[in-house]
Amino acid sequence: MAKKNYYEIFKLYPPIDLGQLQETYKQLIFEHHPDRNPTKAEWAIEQTMEIVEAYNVLSDPQKRELYNFQVKTDIRREIGELFGIKKGLLKIKKSKEELEAEEHFQKGIAFFEDKDSWNQAQHEWVTCIKLIPGFVNAHYNLGVLYGYQGNFKDAVACLERAIKYNSGDYEAKKTLSTAMGFVYGKKV
Amino acid sequence: MADKTLAVGIDLGTTNSCVAYLNGGEPQVIPNSDGYSTTPSVVAFTAQKNWLVGLDAKHQAVTNPHGTVASIKRFIGRKLTDEDVQKDKSLVPYNIEGSENGDIRVRLDDQLKSPEEISAIILQKIKQDVETRVGETVTNAVITVPAYFNDSQRQATKDAGKIAGFEVLRIINEPTAAALAYDFDTKKNQKIAVYDLGGGTLDVTILELLNGLYRVLATCGDTHLGGDDFDQAIMQWVLEKFIAEHGVDLRQEPVALQRLREAAEKAKCDLSSAAAVDINLPFITKKEGTPINLSYNLTRADYETLVGALVERTLEPCKKALRDANLTPTDLNEVLLVGGMTRMPKVRDTVRRFFNKEPNTKVNPDEAVALGASIQAGIINGNVRNALLLDVTPLSLGVETLGGTFSVIIPRNTTVPTKMSKLYSTVKDMQTSVNVKVLQGESKAANNNKTLGFFSFVGIPPAPAGTIQIEVTFSIDSNGIVHVTAKNVATGQMQQMKVSATSGLSKEELEKLVQAAKGRVISAAPKEEKEAKPAPANTKKAESTPPTQSPLVSAPSGAGSDKSDGEVLTGDMINFLLKDPDETSHQ
Known part of the structure; x- marks a missing residue:
């Protein structure tokens, strides 16, 4: 990721409450400062420098806005780099609708290769879901696609649906957590 | 796990020093x-x-002007060519x-002493x-230093x-120490x-105070x-006035100048409470062949103009x-005043006007820094x-x-401890060293900033230009x-480094001075002199003292104060003063 995740350091997400940020900052410094960790000076200095850097940005409204903008640009890249889309097909006896849905699913994957045809990829996956609402990977891919585009609200909705249909989907949860940070200020 | 050994906080001031410790927290x-x-x-x-x-x-400053060193802090860490030093x-x-390398030395008797050593004697x-x-x-x-010290x-x-025999846990900034000492609602x-x-x-x-941070x-x-x-x-x-009145320039007479210096300091302090002071120096x-007396009256209004x-300038x-x-x-919620000079009414008014609030004077301005330093000692050894x-x-x-430009690596007001690395590579084929001149300051021209040292990274294996990369960490x-x-x-691998053009004592010089200090005895003044002097007026034992009391200087008249009656001239002093001026100035 091009930018460090300052929010992650504080485990606080936007919209940030300044009072909470200050309190967390104070706690983190007391935990990591070299004067409180005389036997781990090197580590303590690195940690403290990171915490100070993060606080300097997040506590200043102007710097925070700029940071948020830069991060949103990066997160699209990050979702792509870290998560990618899923290509697995339905693992059940397939009916006519299910086969049709899979066709759309695979077309969507093909369209997704080219950024200019993302709208078509989106259309394919939406069609797929209309046919088979339980098509987990289609929900997931849509979520990733929306994330790429910076539309985190819809990304969150899709990923939540993916988890609804497959509660053990670890990747969906991870992606959701990142996306939610930018929408609701909640963590999964 | 807290360290039980006693640690002190020392305010090593230009005019006065103070030491404190944590007694039961x-x-x-x-x-x-x-x-x-x-x-x-x-x-x-x-x-x-x-x-x-x-x-x-x-x-004994008056009788020993060349051998008495005050305000050595004005010279510590500086070079002789420094504008301020000149x-x-x-x-x-x-x-x-x-x-030899342009650092400052004070000539005392036949010895040349560094400001480090003289400060060490105070610390001793x-x-x-x-x-x-x-x-x-x-x-x-x-030990504390001004925040703006380089x-x-x-x-x-x-x-x-170190020379004084201390293990220096930390050098901290005086204003920050003072902030620690104020009992804020945390x-x-x-x-x-x-x-x-x-x-x-x-x-x-x-500063920003965040619940103890x-x-x-x-x-x-x-x-x-x-x-x-x-x-x-005031001296000026x-x-x-004296030149105008008598045609005599007292700057040529070290003894007279020292007496005047002490009188000026006392006048300054007294003018914080009195509306006018008399500066009286008989037989100046x-x-x-005829002795002349010096006697002037200085009003607060005139002093404030001076x-x-x-x-x-303090507002800049x-x-x-x-x-x-x-x-x-x-x-800002508060403005704290630290340092003896903040007792001056005009300084307080100026601060009040600029910050648009009544300054906070809860702690003694002479003691706050030392008290804060002792708290920091407590933080370091785990007791606080x-x-x-x-x-x-x-x-x-x-x-x-x-082109002689100054390129910033770590900007001012960066939180410490901190570090920043920069990559350097060789510019010529077979280049065996990379050189970096490190400075501190705000000028865009490197020449106007303070040189910390010239660092040579040597022993670089010969190779084509640009192929060797050295990461320098500041x-x-x-x-x-x-x-x-x-x-x-x-x-x-860590790069071998040669440093030159720095200020200060070398490792060897420092070791020598540490050893020399061990044998040094600091005397109390001989008994005879002590009896001739009354105890400084208006001072309180074991509590905060007006730090500049001296019995040798005249008190203000008509101010209704209970300070000492006038300069106290001992028998020794009078003999000394009546000596031929030519003799005294070549002390």
Whole structure:
């Protein structure tokens, strides 16, 4: 990721409450400062420098806005780099609708290769879901696609649906957590 | 796991020093051997080859002008060619010379002493007095410096501590220490400014207090603006009047000048409460064999005119610090006053006007710094758990690049400890060393900044240009002291380094001085002299003392004060003063 995740350091997400940020900052410094960790000076200095850097940005409204903008640009890249889309097909006896849905699913994957045809990829996956609402990977891919585009609200909705249909989907949860940070200020 | 050994906090001031420790968790000042809470930062080497420190040294200053050193802090960590040094050189009665590498030396008798060593003598006296009071050996100390001190000045102060036999736990900034000492309601988050105007320096520091975390936002200052300059203004006024009246320039007479210096300092202090003072110096000099007396009356109004520009000058760092912190005076909850000079009504009015609020004077301005330093000592050895300091480096750190420009690597007001790495590569084939000149300051021209050193990274294996990469890491530790290391990126090996053009004592010189200090005895003034002097008037034992009391200077008249009646001339002194002026000036 091009930018460090300052929010992650504080485990606080936007919209940030300044009072909470200050309190967390104070706690983190007391935990990591070299004067409180005389036997781990090197580590303590690195940690403290990171915490100070993060606080300097997040506590200043102007710097925070700029940071948020830069991060949103990066997160699209990050979702792509870290998560990618899923290509697995339905693992059940397939009916006519299910086969049709899979066709759309695979077309969507093909369209997704080219950024200019993302709208078509989106259309394919939406069609797929209309046919088979339980098509987990289609929900997931849509979520990733929306994330790429910076539309985190819809990304969150899709990923939540993916988890609804497959509660053990670890990747969906991870992606959701990142996306939610930018929408609701909640963590999964 | 907290360290049980006693650690002290020392305010090594330009004019006065103070030491404190944590007594049962409460910061407390330790009185000196005379019972006062502050010790004048004065060192003397007498004709009998004795070392005197504090009031003892101050009291014989008039009869020993060349051997009595006050305000040595104005010279520590500086070079002889420094503009400020050139100015001060002619204003002090002791002789300033240069060492081989241009550092400052004071000529005492036939010896050349560094400011580090002279400061160490003050610290040694403090150490003695502390150990006498607490009844055990004390080694660990936190020593304070002005926030605006540069790397050389900090390193030199640390060296002074080492020479005196201390293990210097930390060098901390005076305004930050003072902030620690104020008993703030630690539940509230506050933004405060500390305005510290001492004997030789001015610091303005803006801090944010977050429930026990003291975080410095910005600091600015002037390392050559303080009480001494105010004394100078009064002296100048008197000298000019005397020349006009008698045609005699007292600057040529060290003894007269020293008496005048002490009179000016006393007048300055008295004018904080009196509306006018008399400056009386009988037998100040001889003209054609006849002794002349000096007697002038200085009103507060005239004094304020004399020093008006100095007071206005203190507002510049206030503005810069606020600007760097991105705040206005309204954003601040408190302004704290530290340093003896903040007792002056005009200074208080100016601060009140600028910050638009009543300054906070809860703690004694002479003791706050030492008390805070003792708290920091407690933080370091684990005894104080509910407070932490996050200080900053006051000056931008950078290197000289092509064309003599200054390229910033770590900007001023960066929180310390901090570090930054930069990649350098060779520019010529077979180049075996990479050189970097490191400086501190704010000027875009490297020449106008303070050179910390010329670093040569040697032993680079010969290779085509640009193929070898050296990663140079610049770090500033919690003391605000700079360290430079380098490593070969490809091999990961630490790079061999040669440093030159620095200030300060070499490792060998420092070791020698540490050893020499072990054998040094600091005397008390001989009994005879002591009896002739009455105890300084208006002083309280074991509590805060007006730090500049001296029985040798006349008191104001008509001010209704209960200060001493006039200059006390002992038999010795009178004989001395009636000597031929030619004899005395060649002491």
